[in-house]
Amino acid sequence: MRGLLTIGEAAARLGIATSALRFYEDRGLIVSTRTSGGQRRYARDVLRRVSFIRAAQQVGLPLREIKSSLAQLPPERAPSKEEWEQFAESWRPRLSEQIRLLEAMRDRLGNCIGCGCQSLDSCDIFNPGDKAADDGPGARYLVADVAS
Amino acid sequence: MRGLLTIGEAAARLGIATSALRFYEDRGLIVSTRTSGGQRRYARDVLRRVSFIRAAQQVGLPLREIKSSLAQLPPERAPSKEEWEQFAESWRPRLSEQIRLLEAMRDRLGNCIGCGCQSLDSCDIFNPGDKAADDGPGARYLVADVAS
DNA sequence: GTAATAGTTCAAGTTATGTTGAAGTCAAGT
DNA sequence: ACTTGACTTCAACATAACTTGAACTATTAC
Numbered sequence: 001m002r003g004l005l006t007i008g009e010a011a012a013r014l015g016i017a018t019s020a021l022r023f024y025e026d027r028g029l030i031v032s033t034r035t036s037g038g039q040r041r042y043a044r045d046v047l048r049r050v051s052f053i054r055a056a057q058q059v060g061l062p063l064r065e066i067k068s069s070l071a072q073l074p075p076e077r078a079p080s081k082e083e084w085e086q087f088a089e090s091w092r093p094r095l096s097e098q099i100r101l102l103e104a105m106r107d108r109l110g111n112c113i114g115c116g117c118q119s120l121d122s123c124d125i126f127n128p129g130d131k132a133a134d135d136g137p138g139a140r141y142l143v144a145d146v147a148s
Numbered sequence: 149m150r151g152l153l154t155i156g157e158a159a160a161r162l163g164i165a166t167s168a169l170r171f172y173e174d175r176g177l178i179v180s181t182r183t184s185g186g187q188r189r190y191a192r193d194v195l196r197r198v199s200f201i202r203a204a205q206q207v208g209l210p211l212r213e214i215k216s217s218l219a220q221l222p223p224e225r226a227p228s229k230e231e232w233e234q235f236a237e238s239w240r241p242r243l244s245e246q247i248r249l250l251e252a253m254r255d256r257l258g259n260c261i262g263c264g265c266q267s268l269d270s271c272d273i274f275n276p277g278d279k280a281a282d283d284g285p286g287a288r289y290l291v292a293d294v295a296s
Numbered sequence: 297g298t299a300a301t302a303g304t305t306c307a308a309g310t311t312a313t314g315t316t317g318a319a320g321t322c323a324a325g326t
Numbered sequence: 327a328c329t330t331g332a333c334t335t336c337a338a339c340a341t342a343a344c345t346t347g348a349a350c351t352a353t354t355a356c
Binding site (some may be wrong): 154155156166170183185186187188 | 302
């Protein structure tokens with residue numbers, strides 16, 4: 001039956017190891033049905049879900065968070081356009097934020113090169129503590145504050 | 149003597165734990181001098197280096213690579229403008245690439261919402277394997293190929 | 297000079313994300 | 327029916343990046 005993939009087929013299509021699929025399933029990020037003999041069979045939908053998992057990892061999210069994000073989608077069935085839309089929308093802020101962070105990094109790097117600082121030691125932009133100490137311990141310029 | 153920081157002072161300014169600084173030093177990413185009693189004293193320069201370490205981690209680089217990147221800078225002395233310039237320049241491709249990746253992700257997410265796919269199952273953009281299977285196992289759309 | 301605070305090393309523990317290996321079972325082709 | 331390759335579980339290992347704890351020492355404030 002086309003429509004169900006073995007773990008090997010799914011892994012090959014995704015370019016990842018079968019062990020990773022079992023791991024994701026174990027962690028509840030994907031689901032499978034089983035043959036009478038106990039082997040996994042994945043709906044095609046799993047390909048998209050796993051693609052998202054890998055994409056989300058690039059953004060720096062841990063599987064725990066990816067899982068809760070994926071919880072918006074129906075576990076088995078392919079998502080409707082509305083479900084998909086809502087899912088995608090929920091991702092935009094994350095992506096935009098990360099892009100903003102990287103652009104800031106790139107731009108400050110560039111600015112610092114050209115900003116005419118006489119001494120890099122006293123450059124406001126790249127010396128996190130020296131001037132930022134006013135903001136109290138933990139003030140940083142280049143490093144985003146992440147939840148502890 | 150102003151100019152040398154205790155590990156606690158440096159950690160407070162950077163907003164990280166002292167154990168992290170010892171860890172970075174152990175790994176050779178930063179250096180310190182020692183007091184007669186054996187306590188670490190950090191030159192102010194360490195603040196910038198550690199800021200970079202944290203920034204680079206946001207980009208997704210492992211410490212091993214960050215270390216080799218930092219090797220371009222003088223270990224103790226503050227870098228000259230030229231040294232800094234070269235260092236910063238070496239970072240741009242990394243940053244640009246990561247930004248490009250995230251933008252692609254964001255845009256494809258958007259495209260898929262509006263692309264009029266009748267069925268998400270057959271959407272070229274988000275179904276990595278279905279059409280991309282022509283490219284052989286491992287072809288993916290959303291996931292960047294990273295060095296194994 | 298002494299107490300409190302902050303520092304030292306070293307080993308072991310933690311979380312995240314998987315991979316690897318052993319021992320055995322299923323599915324498919326001939 | 328039998329062989330082969332793909333699958334199963336479960337436990338252990340791997341690596342990164344730190345943190346924690348124990349036992350001890352330095353520095354600083356009074």
